[in-house]
Amino acid sequence: MRRLKAIALAAVPAAFLGVMASAPSASAWSPGNCPVGQFCVWPEFWYGDTDMPPSLTTDTEWSGSAPGHIFYNNTSRDMTMTYAIAADEGQGRTYTTCVNAVSGSYFTMPMSVTSVTYREDDGSPCY
Numbered sequence: 448m449r450r451l452k453a454i455a456l457a458a459v460p461a462a463f464l465g466v467m468a469s470a471p472s473a474s475a476w477s478p479g480n481c482p483v484g485q486f487c488v489w490p491e492f493w494y495g496d497t498d499m500p501p502s503l504t505t506d507t508e509w510s511g512s513a514p515g516h517i518f519y520n521n522t523s524r525d526m527t528m529t530y531a532i533a534a535d536e537g538q539g540r541t542y543t544t545c546v547n548a549v550s551g552s553y554f555t556m557p558m559s560v561t562s563v564t565y566r567e568d569d570g571s572p573c574y
Contacts, residue, residue: 478551481521486546488560490514492553518560519551523574525569526565533557545573553560 452484470571480498481487483534488503490513503513520526525548531541544567546552566573 451472462526478519478549479517481519481551483521484523485521486498486526486563487521487551488513488515489517492516503563505563508562508564514552515558515560517551517553518546520546520548521551523548526561526569527562527564527566529562529564530558530560533559535554547573 458515459536467474479489481501481504481564483523484506485504486506487501488497490502491499493499502515503509503511506512517529518528526546528546529543532539541561
């Protein structure tokens with residue numbers, strides 16, 4: 448019984464880490480071929496400059512579904528991005544994150560970006 452309890456308690460952090468692994472990384476990223484004034488999402492992982500076309504390029508608020516591995520906010524405003532794990536095909540939980548102006552990052556697994564909106568400044572930091 449004691450061993451089962453230890454195994455069950457060990458599974459909780461492992462499940463939590465699985466969800467956290469899908470969250471965007473806080474590291475900086477290159478704008479690639481994302482024009483100034485645009486928010487871009489790319490469907491595949493790459494490092495450095497690329498000529499891969501983005502799956503999403505927008506200079507306004509947007510909603511829909513765009514495959515994403517990398518994102519870059521090349522605008523002058525912080526944006527709120529909503530996304531879901533691609534394998535869930537839109538049926539799973541959605542997540543939101545704030546993306547600072549002129550910065551970007553990547554997902555550790557394929558995602559579907561479902562909306563990009565201008566961030567409402569509530570005084571909390573945007574990471």
